Each structure stands twice: as structure tokens, then as C-alpha cells.
Amino acid sequence: xxxxTQPISMDSYEGQEVNITCSHNNxxxxxxxxxxQQFPSQGPRFIIQGYKTKVTNEVASLFIxxxxxxxxxxxxxVSLSDTAVYYCLVLSGxxxxxxxxxxxxxxxxx
Amino acid sequence: DTAVSQTPKYLVTQMGNDKSIKCEQNLxxxxxxxxxxxxxxxxxxxxxxxxxxxxxxxxVPNRFSPKSPDKAHLNLHINSLExxxxxxxxxxxxxxxxINNSPLHFGNGTRLTVT
Numbered sequence: 001x002x003x004x005t006q007p008i009s010m011d012s013y014e015g016q017e018v019n020i021t022c023s024h025n026n027x028x029x030x031x032x033x034x035x036x037q038q039f040p041s042q043g044p045r046f047i048i049q050g051y052k053t054k055v056t057n058e059v060a061s062l063f064i065x066x067x068x069x070x071x072x073x074x075x076x077x078v079s080l081s082d083t084a085v086y087y088c089l090v091l092s093g094x095x096x097x098x099x100x101x102x103x104x105x106x107x108x109x110x
Numbered sequence: 111d112t113a114v115s116q117t118p119k120y121l122v123t124q125m126g127n128d129k130s131i132k133c134e135q136n137l138x139x140x141x142x143x144x145x146x147x148x149x150x151x152x153x154x155x156x157x158x159x160x161x162x163x164x165x166x167x168x169x170v171p172n173r174f175s176p177k178s179p180d181k182a183h184l185n186l187h188i189n190s191l192e193x194x195x196x197x198x199x200x201x202x203x204x205x206x207x208x209i210n211n212s213p214l215h216f217g218n219g220t221r222l223t224v225t
């Protein structure tokens with residue numbers, strides 16, 4: 001099972017672009033990379049998923065290099081409301097992969 | 111029109127008691143889950159049901175018993191509560207059991223405090 005490593009915390013200022021990197025050195029061929037966001041007192045919310053290169057939606061972009069051993073979640077022009085914990089998961093078919101790590105606490109400052 | 115709703119939001123009880131947490135989803139999803147989130151924010155999967163059939167049971171003490179009366183409901187019953195059971199419990203659902211292709215939709219959690 002691919003293990004993920006991400007920074008424990010990050011600070012940013014309103015209006016800046018934030019990049020959160022996740023390492024998954026032993027990612028398997030069938031694995032997809034998925035990111036979730038969790039606000040205090042709420043359940044996690046799906047943000048984006050990708051397999052390779054770049055994926056973009058209305059919320060974020062996900063950059064995945066050719067070797068797929070890492071991925072970067074990019075949040076453009078963050079606001080105070082983007083303060084949350086961000087989780088990176090690598091998923092193929094094993095249910096055990098559905099356990100979330102401790103995530104990255106992003107704090108957006110005014 | 112909450113998609114995944116769980117009740118109660120808060121639950122305070124004493125050691126040794128038995129309690130239940132209820133979960134309902136109105137998304138028409140086939141698969142439902144229970145997660146436990148500890149104080150370090152790790153979210154660990156406990157159980158999953160697909161169309162009322164248990165498909166995941168992740169080494170959880172048998173004091174925890176999930177029940178799925180239909181595919182829209184997955185309840186969690188906990189017997190003989192212990193201090194270590196204190197945590198936030200999240201219910202989630204997904205369209206189907208293909209975890210790499212079905213995003214999870216979570217409820218807002220039940221904070222269980224055992225005294």
C-alpha cells in the first residue's frame with residue numbers, strides 16, 4: 001500500500017497561491033491520487049483526483065509528475081475560508097487505503 | 111436536504127453504557143462507511159457496507175456492530191463503552207465500492223465523549 005507524506009502545517013496569506021505537496025514513493029500502477037479538505041466540525045470534502053499530468057477543476061489544480069512519486073495540490077488565490085486540513089490519499093482498490101493520514105493544516109492569514 | 115446526515119451530533123455517556131449512532135444518505139449511493147477520527151486527526155476506516163452487505167471490517171473490537179437495514183442507512187452500535195472510544199465518528203457514502211473512482215461524501219460527525 002502506498003504511504004503518503006505531507007507537511008503537518010502551512011501558513012499563507014490571503015490572495016496567494018498555495019501549493020501542498022504529497023510524497024507517495026511506492027505508488028502502484030493502478031493508484032489514483034485524491035485530495036480531500038476538512039473544515040473544523042465537518043466531515044472531509046472531496047476536492048480533486050488525478051492519475052497523471054494535470055487536473056483542474058473550479059476549486060483546485062493537481063499536478064502529478066511523470067514518475068508519479070509525488071503530487072502537488074494548488075489552491076489559487078486563497079481566502080480565509082480556505083483554512084482547513086488537506087488530506088492526500090492514494091487509492092486503487094484496497095479498502096485499507098481509505099484511512100486518511102494526519103493531513104496538512106493550512107492556515108490562511110489576513 | 112443534507113446528503114449524509116448522522117445523529118446525534120454530540121453524545122456524552124459513561125463507561126460501560128451501550129449507545130448507537132445513526133446515519134442516513136439521500137444520494138442514492140450503494141456504499142456506506144464508518145470512520146473514527148482521533149485527536150491527532152487520523153481518520154481510520156472502521157466498516158463499509160455495499161448494498162447492505164458488509165465488505166470492510168478493519169480490525170475493530172467486536173463491541174462495535176454496524177447495522178444496515180437498507181442501503182440508505184448504516185447505523186453503528188457500540189457496547190460496553192470505554193474511555194478510548196472517545197472520538198469523532200464520521201459516516202460517509204460513495205456511489206459504489208470502486209474506491210478509486212467514487213468520491214466519499216461525509217456527514218458532519220458525531221462527537222462521542224465517554225466519561
